[in-house]
Amino acid sequence: xxxxxxxxxxxxxxxxxxxxxxxxxxxxxxxxxxxxxxxxxxxxxxxxxxxxxxxxxxxxxxxxxxxxxxxxxxxxxxxxxxxxxxxxxxxxxxxxxxxxxxxxxxxxxxxxxxxxxxxxxxxxxxxxxxxxxxxxxxxxxxxxxxxxxxxxxxxxxxxxxxxxxxxxxxxxxxxxxxxxxxxxxxxxxxxxxxxxxxxxxxxxxxxxxxxxxxxxxxxxxxxxxxxxxxx
Amino acid sequence: xxxxxxxxxxxxxxxxxxxxxxxxxxxxxxxxxxxxxxxxxxxxxxxxxxxxxxxxxxxxxxxxxxxxxxxxxxxxxxxxxxxxxxxxxxxxxxxxxxxxxxxxxxxxxxxxxxxxxxxxxxxxxxxxxxxxxxxxxxxxxxxxxxxxxxxxxxxxxxxxxxxxxxxxxxxxxxxxxxxxxxxxxxxxxxxxxxxxxxxxxxxxxxxxxxxxxxxxxxxxxxxxxxxxxxxxxxxxxxxxxxxxxxxxxxxxxxxxxxxxxx
Numbered sequence: 001x002x003x004x005x006x007x008x009x010x011x012x013x014x015x016x017x018x019x020x021x022x023x024x025x026x027x028x029x030x031x032x033x034x035x036x037x038x039x040x041x042x043x044x045x046x047x048x049x050x051x052x053x054x055x056x057x058x059x060x061x062x063x064x065x066x067x068x069x070x071x072x073x074x075x076x077x078x079x080x081x082x083x084x085x086x087x088x089x090x091x092x093x094x095x096x097x098x099x100x101x102x103x104x105x106x107x108x109x110x111x112x113x114x115x116x117x118x119x120x121x122x123x124x125x126x127x128x129x130x131x132x133x134x135x136x137x138x139x140x141x142x143x144x145x146x147x148x149x150x151x152x153x154x155x156x157x158x159x160x161x162x163x164x165x166x167x168x169x170x171x172x173x174x175x176x177x178x179x180x181x182x183x184x185x186x187x188x189x190x191x192x193x194x195x196x197x198x199x200x201x202x203x204x205x206x207x208x209x210x211x212x213x214x215x216x217x218x219x220x221x222x223x224x225x226x227x228x229x230x231x
Numbered sequence: 232x233x234x235x236x237x238x239x240x241x242x243x244x245x246x247x248x249x250x251x252x253x254x255x256x257x258x259x260x261x262x263x264x265x266x267x268x269x270x271x272x273x274x275x276x277x278x279x280x281x282x283x284x285x286x287x288x289x290x291x292x293x294x295x296x297x298x299x300x301x302x303x304x305x306x307x308x309x310x311x312x313x314x315x316x317x318x319x320x321x322x323x324x325x326x327x328x329x330x331x332x333x334x335x336x337x338x339x340x341x342x343x344x345x346x347x348x349x350x351x352x353x354x355x356x357x358x359x360x361x362x363x364x365x366x367x368x369x370x371x372x373x374x375x376x377x378x379x380x381x382x383x384x385x386x387x388x389x390x391x392x393x394x395x396x397x398x399x400x401x402x403x404x405x406x407x408x409x410x411x412x413x414x415x416x417x418x419x420x421x422x423x424x425x426x427x428x429x430x431x432x433x434x435x436x437x438x439x440x441x442x443x444x445x446x447x448x449x450x451x452x453x454x455x456x457x458x459x460x461x462x463x464x465x466x467x468x469x470x471x472x473x474x475x476x477x478x479x480x481x482x483x484x485x486x487x488x489x490x491x492x493x
Contacts, residue, residue, distance in 0.1 A: 013491075014411065050319055052492040069232075073321035083315035087246065099235050100320040 001064070003028045003147060003178055004049065008058030011044050011202075018044040020202040021058060026178055028146065030194035031169075033210070033221070034182040037229050041202040042182035043080055046151045050077050062147055073102065076145035080152040080182075082132055084124045090135060091120030097139050108172065109142035130161055137165055141172040148179040154188055162188050186222040196221055198228055232322040236330040240304065244338050247300050248293075252345040255289045259349035262286050263356035286353070290346065297342040301335045305401050306415075310408050314492050324486045328401065328479060335397035336390060388468045395475035399425050402478035405485040429474055438466040 002025035009022040019041045026032055034042050047053045048060050051067030062071035084093060090113060097104040113120070116134055124132055137153060150169065154162040162185075170192055173179050183189055196213055198206035205228060206213070210221055217224050262282045308317050309327065317327070403425060407418025 047492065052315065052318060052490065054488055054490050069321040069323050072319055075319070077315075077319050079315045081312065081315065083312050085243070085313055085316075087243075096239065099238075100232075100322075 002026045003063050004060070004180070005064075006058060006060040009045070009048065009055055009060050010057035011041075011048060011053060012056045017202050019048070019055075022202075022204055024197070024204065024207070026180070026195070028178045029176055031173075031179045031181065031192055032195040032197060033186070033189055033193040034180055034197050034199060035184065035186055035221075035225055036182075036199035037184055039201075040199045042199055043151055044202075045199070046077070046149045046180070046182055049147075049149055050075060071147075074146040076101075076103075076140045076143040076148045078136060078140040078148075078150040078153055080155065082129075082136070084132070084136060084139075086125035087123060089121055089123050090118055093124075093135070093139060094120070097142070101143055101145075103144040105142050105144055109138055112138045112142065112168070112172075130157055133157060134161070134164070137168060141168055144174045144177075146174065146177050148173055148177060150179065150181045152183055153181060154183060154185055166192060186225045187220075190221045193221065198225065200229060232320075233326050233330055233333075236320075236322060236326065237333060240308075240330055240334040241337065243308075244300055244304060244334060248296065248338060248341065251289070251293050251296055252341070255286075255293050255345055255349050256352060258282065258286050258289055259352035263353045266353070267356035286349075290349070293342055293345060297338055301331075301338065301397060302400055302404070304334070305331050306404050306418075309486070310404065310414075310492065318490075318492065324483055327486070328398075328482055331401060332394055332397050335400075336393055339393050339397075388465075388471075391468050391475065392471045395471040395478070398475045398478035398482065399429075402481040402485075405482045408485065408491070409489060425474075425478070429470070433467060433470060436466065436470075438470065 004024065004026040006022050006024045009019055009024075010017070011019040022041075022045065034045065036042050044053065048055055049062060049067065049071075051072065059066060062075060065071050088096070094104075094106055094109050094113075097109070098106050110120075113135075116131075116138070118127075118131065118135060118138075124135065127135065133156075140148070140150070148169075153169070154165050157165065166189065169179065169181070181189055181193075190210070193210045196206065196208060196210045197204060206224075213221060213224065219227075265278050265282050307313050309331075322330075400422065403422035404418045406421045407414045407416075410417045
């Protein structure tokens with residue numbers, strides 16, 4: 001049984017379908033790319049997995065449970081937006097994460113912040129956008145979670161920051177966990193992906209091992225993506 | 232988990248309200264000192280007028296900010312950008328609602344206490360410390376026979392009525408969240424609607440509104456030696472408890488089955 005399972009998962013925004021009966025079974029211990037253009041349903045799927053949206057049909061389960069306190073204790077989530085309170089300091093945020101998440105590794109977070117030159121007494125609102133995003137990433141990846149859901153972690157940052165983010169993800173995640181990265185910047189993440197899911201207009205159009213797809217299609221995942229999602 | 236949420240909630244509200252309380256109390260001390268000072272001073276009237284104006288302003292700000300902060304904390308922390316953090320901690324929906332409600336009760340209470348201290352700081356320098364006891368007796372109108380049960384009852388009723396108000400706010404915000412546009416306007420309209428419905432229901436049962444209940448406790452009790460546990464005072468409180476329960480269910484239901492964090 002996969003750690004992330006969904007059966008007929010459906011979500012509408014008004015009359016607009018965002019997800020149309022998604023079925024998925026994702027095993028732990030791999031890095032999964034949830035790939036699709038803007039508006040394909042990636043963020044909707046991730047928010048449903050976190051219990052921030054309620055489905056209109058079907059269900060999603062994390063480790064056998066529907067989204068709730070039990071799943072939230074094992075899921076580390078990085079939204080595609082800024083969400084940390086601006087008035088809070090980095091040190092206070094580490095305490096917050098340590099208070100609420102048993103799997104939060106505070107010493108790892110301290111070390112990562114030190115390597116970035118981010119002081120514990122800095123407030124979120126005093127930082128640049130890029131630095132805020134790094135703080136969010138560090139807090140998320142300092143958890144030894146069973147599921148990491150990273151929504152567009154490299155969107156909106158410069159190439160150097162992208163490399164840093166991907167290095168941080170690779171070097172800090174729990175290897176027994178599943179890491180799901182949603183993005184439309186395929187070429188940047190392709191090299192680290194074990195599993196690939198293409199999502200288009202709320203439907204899963206492809207799901208398989210990255211190596212198998214490359215061997216079968218004779219092209220990179222990025223090239224295949226451009227072909228599948230050609231405008 | 233509730234204790235942890237409450238810790239952070241109180242800190243978040245405290246950074247806004249504590250400076251306001253400090254401003255109120257400092258101004259009250261200044262006002263009291265000025266009132267007790269040499270009234271032949273040339274600038275006396277100007278200083279009194281200015282200090283009075285400031286004091287009224289700060290009192291008003293404290294009252295409004297208590298309400299605004301409670302509304303904003305729920306709106307932003309649950310349905311806003313901070314909801315991406317708050318609602319991903321491993322706490323149940325019930326825990327989140329209780330956290331917000333208890334926090335609202337605490338800050339309403341602190342605002343009342345700040346107001347009482349402000350009044351003391353304003354009046355004691357003028358009447359003199361030795362007259363404070365006499366002043367309290369005058370307020371109580373001597374004939375009152377307040378029992379410990381009355382005190383406990385007043386506290387319980389204050390908690391129920393204030394808690395019901397907080398839950399009404401949260402339910403209104405939650406209903407507003409259901410629409411895609413003008414969510415704040417919708418929330419305000421729903422709050423007004425809930426308030427009207429409550430007043431109508433109380434009227435149908437021949438009961439006073441909650442505002443009149445509060446007035447009755449201070450007006451009726453001393454003069455007739457009436458105790459708190461009377462039907463005209465208990466009735467609205469039982470309804471407050473019932474309304475509060477309904478608002479809780481509305482809020483819980485929307486957060487459980489209709490949450491759509493954008």
